[in-house]
Every structure is written in C-alpha cells, then in structure tokens.
Amino acid sequence: MPAGSEPGDKGLKSNAIGFVSGVVIGVASTAPGYSLAASLGLVVAVVGVGVHAPVIMIAAFIPMLLIAASYYWMNRADPDCGTTFSWVTRAMGPGWGWIGGWAIIVADVIVMANLAQIAGLYLFLLIGIDAPSTIAVTVVGVVFIAAMTWICVIGIELNAKTQIGLLAAELITLALFAVVALVRVYLGDAPAGSVKPSLEWFNPAGIGSVTALTSGVLLAVFIYWGWDTTVTVNEETEDSTETPGRAAIISVFVLVFTYVIVTVAAISFGGPSFLANDESGDVLGLLANNVFGSALLGKLVIIAVLTSAAASCQTTILPTARTALSMARAKALPEKLGEVNPQYMTPAFATWLMGVVSVVWYVGLTLLSENVLFDAIAALGLMIAFYYGLTGYACAIYYRRELFKSARNFFFIGVAPVVGGLMLTAIFIKSCIDLADPANSASGTSWLGLGPPLVIGLGFLLMGIVLMIVWRIGGHPEFFGRKPEVADPALVARSPAGGASNV
C-alpha cells in the first residue's frame, strides 16, 4: 500500500495531520467499539445506575474535557509530544512525575489484560462459540498480546487512510446496531425484557446515590481514555492554532453521541437486567446477534469490536513504551528501557517487557478469578483518574504566573484543569472508600477484606512508591535532583486557544 504516493506528495512532510485525521485519531485512539464492549454491561450493573447509564456516559466526559485543556496547554509547553511524565516532572518535580509515569505504565498493563480477554471472547463469538472455556479464551488472549506487542516492536503502524477506513466501518456498524435495535423495540419486535427508551434515563437525579454516580463514572472515564491524543498531536497538524482544538471537540462529540446512542439502544433492546446480569463479558457481541437476527450481520459488530481492540492496542502499547523510554532516558528507570532498536527504530526492549508483564498479569489474574478481569476496569479507572488528575494540577501549577494575566488564562489554563483534577480526585477518593467494601466490586470477591479494584489500584500505586524510593536510594541525581519549572510567559502570549485572541 503505497500511502502518500500521490504525485504531489514528496513524502517529506507526510506526517502533517489534517482536521479529518485529527478527528479520526482522537476517536480511534479511544476505541469506541472495544470501550463499549468492555464497560457497557459493567456500568449498567452498578447498583443505582441501571437505565441511567446514558447520563453516566455524559457525566464521565465532563472531567475528561476539562483535563483535555491541561493536555492542550502542557503540550504547548512541551511541543515535542510529551505527556504526563514529562509535564508533571516539569511542573511538580521528579517525585510526582515518576508516579505519573508509573500510573501510565500500570494502566497499560491492566488494559492489555482486558483487551486480551475481549479479543479472546469476541474471536470465539466470531466463529460461533458463545461460551468458550476460560483456558481457550486465555490462550487466545495471550496470543493476541504477543501479536500486538510484536507489531509494535517491528514498528508497523496503520496509515491514516487505513485508520479512517477501519474507524468508519466501526462507527457505521455501531450506528446500524443502534438503529436496528431501536426500530425493533418500537415495532414491538424485540425480545421479552426490552423497554422503550425514556427521557427519564437522562435524568441525573434518577441515579440512586452518589456512590452509584461515582462508581459509574469511574468505569466510564475509561471509555474516553485516549481521546486526549487529539490534543497532543497539535504541533504536527496543518494549522496548529485552529485544527487541534476543533478536531478534539468534534471527536469528543462523535464519542459522546456514539456512546449514548449505543447505550440507549442496548439497554432498551436487551433490557437493563440482561445487561446487568451478564457475566460473560461479551454482552455487546451477544446482543448484536439478537439485534440483527442474523449471524452474519451480528458478526459485523463482533468484527468492529475486534478491530477496535486491535487499534486500541496500538494506541496503548506505543505511547506507553515511549513513556518507559522517556523515563529511562531521564534516568528515572533502568537504562535498558531507554534502548532503541536500530533495525526497527522502536523502543523494542521496553515494548517486549510491557508485553511480557501484561501476559503474566493477565494469566495470573485469570487464574485467580475470571471476574476479577472485570474489576480490572474499575482499577484502571482509578489509575486514569489518578494520572489525569495529576496532569490537571500540573497544568495550573506550571502556568501559575500566567493565570492572573487575563480572564482567558484564568479560566482555560487554571480553572478548567483544576476543576477537572478535583473531579477526578473526588471520584478517586470516593471510589477508594466504596471499593473498600468488596460487595461494591463487579466480582464481589474479597481480597484482604477489600474489593479487588482497590487492592489492584492502590497496590500498584504503593508498589510504584516503593520502587521509586528504591531507585532513588540507588542515586540517579540527574533525575531526582531536578527542580520544578514554571511556564515561559511567551507560551501563553504566542497563540490563543481556538483563535479567541481578544478575550
């Protein structure tokens, strides 16, 4: 596929991204098909959420939008595509930066296990096996992780056109699923248990409790995870003052719209109790078969979820291996992780290590209990809330001297990131309290008297702190001796967000 081989394209600046590609990258990095497959059932299952899942989908997006402002501004400060690790280290010093980078790596390992599980289940659904054995799914999952890791190691990347094609297929399939499901519900053609959508589903007050709201949002922040990518590619877009903002906004609307419509359709067709009681983990695939009433069309949804999971792997492994590489080059991790394979030009060692750790984690967790893999989504939510929140604070801290220079600075660089950070911190703390009770986790299992997501989430963070201390005791003053910096005033003066130059 000779991409970019048009006569006018000299290939030298082929990585400039336009508006459409910006939107595509934003939506594809979020992997809507996989995200829905992994979390829809879990969100509906939260006691007190049920049919109000659409509100949760909307509510979860608000902190993400606010944090995106910090991604936008921190990316201005570090235009060469840094993320949480670089930014937090700059703004808040090496300790916080290290933990932020660690949280990204942990989130990656956790999500790989879940991706593998979804890929395994859906591959079996694709060939018509509804209830495969755990061992079979695990074997397929491990092969999936290995294959995705290998693809990242040798540096195969989907080009923009392939991505647009895959994403279009994914979104059209999801839309078709939603439309057919809703039409059948309204024609009275849906199975028993189906309910017609009602406006009440969008009423936030209908959610049973604050616990229900935060547990739901904790699961749902995961479905928007990755969307920030759109904001951080701005330096390479064709018109860097206008495009990234618009691409990010449009892509988020595409996402919110998709999530809400598919959620409404799934709840009304399958009925809330079907979604909530499903323990198979492939609720979307099972529903798809019923909705289309034909195995062939149902398989389209399954294929969409699978391609989405594969794309998600790419947008997960690649940036994470690069985070490990960045940390290693900053002397925050062993040097070996900072090696770049001269043949493939990728951080091959870091990537392989990530793959191996993911496999160990996935197999280990499956041996403990299959349901724990669902709990991993909540643990993942804790990680995301932690490092996104940290990034929000980092932005305001880094730009602190600029905040009071104009109302625009104050609201967009100060208030928005901090409010986003506070929301995520509140969700983090409330979830930690709730998850202390094992009954509030998806598996209902008890680990050390606590819910598994809490043990996983806090366990990893504590492990990070211990490892950081060990690393610090080992010296490495180049990293730990770094002092927090402040933003250069020129960064703010240089170009206005979204072109609003005179606020």
Add this chain to the structure above:
Amino acid sequence: MSNKIVTGYDGSDGGKVALAEALRLAKDIGGEVIVLFAYEKVVVGGESHDLDEAVEAIGARVLAEAAASAESAGVPLATEYVEGPAAQTLAAVAEREDARYIVVGGNGEPPLKAWVLGSTPSRLLALAACPVVVVRVQ
C-alpha cells in the same frame, strides 16, 4: 540529469551493500553520493520526544559511518536526515536532486515487516523517476 546517486543507509546489512555499490557506481561515473537516513515520526501522541531524539542519535551515528566509508573510498558524499517513509523520501530526494540512480539494499528490511508492509525496493519501482539499482545481501 546530474551525476548524483541517492541511497538509503540505516546501518543494516542491506544498507551496507547498497552504500558500497553506490560508492562504486559514483566512482565509475565520477559522481557523488547522497546518503539518506529516513525516519517516519510517530503521529499518535505520547512521549515521542525522547524516542525521536534517540533515533536522531542513531541516524547521526550511521550517517557518520557512511561518510567515513565514502572518505576512504574517495567519493564525494552528502548526508541527509529526513522524516518520512523510506521509499517516499528516497524518491523525493532523487527527484529534487535530479539524481541518476537510486541504490537500495534488496533484503535489508526485517523480512516480516517487509512481508506485511511491502519492501522499500518494490515501492520505489512505483515512485522513482530515475533507475533503481537493487543490491541483494549475499
């Protein structure tokens, strides 16, 4: 048409045989060699700054290697670090320089990657405006 010969060099065996052939050819026609190190930046966000730096360091190292072999062969040589996919950048630079030949290694790429994505030589056949010399690693 100039007497310039464009080749890509990444330090691999395929790159080495291509560079050697390019130098021989340049000597024969009294031309000069332009050596490219092409790297396609990752578009998706994330901590790519350090990776780019690391790759630039590799590029600088192998280009210096190429310059050294040109010097010992007594052939004038220019090096260039370019961003973009290998085949496209080779074709573009060759066109810009009105090059006489493009010389590439026939099997320098990781075989599986070449199998999945297509190899640089086969892509060049569709892109290059000048003759393409393909040298296989023996």
